[in-house]
Amino acid sequence: MTNEGRWFKFWSDDQKPNNYAPNIYDVCKKCYGEPTISNDDNSKIEGFCEECDGVGFYYHNPLLEEYADVIHFTLSIANDIDYTNHEYIKTQPRDLNDLVIGITNAITVLSASPNHDLMQSIFNNIIALGYQLGFTEDEVIAAYHDKNKVNHSRQDNNY
Secondary structure (H helix, E strand, C coil), X not given: CHHHHCCCCCCCCCCCCCCCEEEEEEECCCCCCCCEEECCXXXXXXXXXXXCCCCCEEXXXXXXXXXXXXXXXXXXXXXXXXXXXXXCCCCCCCCXXXXXXXXXXXXXXXXXXXXXXXXXXXXXXXXXXXXXXXCCHHXXXXXXXXXXXXXXXXXXXXX
């Protein structure tokens, strides 16, 4: 995820986040890339597809997709230590490098000494990271569900 964020690449002339991949897209699952929408009875309704804003496809956001993976792996770790209830406590914005290094260090410590207080801190900081990257809750939830389908498909196919 940090590689897609690019903020740590002080040597690079391009430190803009990779949050738009114009050559990578998926066809809209509602209108299937056509300007019409299918009814349940397979008849067509002429009109505008609100799901894809009438474009017929979605562009990928690599940074958001990788952030969704971070959420997925964090939830997996939380499940492993039976951390099943979380209430977000807002943290102060921090330098992105310090924030990511802190999260990484906390996860390393958690692997040696699992405890719920540390897991709570990890979640709070990962949620804060998403906000600092400019993601809305709705975007993260949608990206999580989309990426979760991909992850399950990969598991089903021995990826």
